[in-house]
Amino acid sequence: MAKLLEGKIIAAQLKDILLKKIQASGKKLRLTSVQVGENPSADVYVKSQRKNAELLGIEFDLQQLDKFTSEPKLVEFIQGLNRDPKTNGIILQMPLPLHIDYKRISGYIAPEKDVEGVNPANMGRLVFGTGKVIPCTAAAAMELLNSTGVKLEGKEAVIVGHSEIVGKPLALMLLDKLATVSVCHIGTSKAGKLEEHVRAAEVLIVAVGKAGLIKGEWIRPGAIVIDIGINRVADKIVGDVEFDAAEQKASWITPVPGGVGPLTVVMLMRNLVDCSL
Ligand code: NDP
Secondary structure: OOEEOOHHHHHHHHHHHHHHHHHHHOOOOEEEEEEEOOOHHHHHHHHHHHHHHHHOOOEEEEEEEOOOOOHHHHHHHHHHHHHOOOOOEEEEOOOOOOOOOHHHHHOOOOHHHEOOOOOHHHHHHHHHOOOOOOOHHHHHHHHHHHHOOOOOOOOEEEEEOOOOOOHHHHHHHHHHOOOEEEEEOHHHHHOOOHHHHHHHOOEEEEOOOOOOOEOHHHOOOOOEEEEOOOEEEOOEEEOOEOHHHHHHHOOEEOOOOOOOHHHHHHHHHHHHHHHHO
16 A cells, blocks of 8 residues: 655645745745736636745735736736846746747746746756756655655656646656656557556656546556646546555555645745745
């Protein structure tokens, strides 16, 4: 039976460390969240970001822009925040309206205020292993892996999902730890090879958003399983891995909810502190 990797325990420890750092600095930090239009799922994240920021004595400033805000106007707004000495960190809430290109816009957030690590300069630093700000969900998954104390060097690590904010940064960070990394995606599934890769994984990280995609019986005995997926199924939140069966085979596994989620927002606060102090 696997041990549980509970994000909220590590999150509480990290928050304590961050609070002490902020208090010792005597500085007043401000995190500015920019939301274009309204979206109920973004509201959930914003609420959690505000709560965590305020617990750490960080001012949380929500800037709500009209859904028709043009891309040049949004760029102008972000550049204003870049110049504002009182703003230490900037978050651009997703989803953005369809007329705004997120990849282009993220390049306008000053790298030193880019607390989500989405500016290409910060992404690029990940390749060199010198990244100061790391995309929050990927950082949370690594924090959980590190908490097991298991040495990653030489381990077969398999990541399912290759998004810019999760799968790709994780692949780079695991390479830095000298794990042997395979990254699976829709092409792997279409080729009927997902099961084969998952069965080989000593470390398995899944970030897709499809409940039950990873069958519990595929889990290699003793594997560490980090399930990042969030899916609502019949009023319950579940991950991408069949938890009950996987728990029987893994050595460590994240619950969903309660695994990666609670740590992600704390990584955002850590990035803010690392950018500002
Ligand atoms: P994306 O939609 O950006 O990426 C999903 C990835 O899964 C893509 O790389 C996609 O490949 C791949 N994929 C889709 N279908 C399959 C399949 N059948 N087999 C293998 N790979 C597949 O999502 P995110 O990375 O943003 O998020 C992934 C999940 O993690 C979601 O459930 C999200 O809610 C959750 N999440 C959780 C967070 C937390 O704090 N716990 C934070 C952020 C996300 P392709 O692009 O080639 O189609």
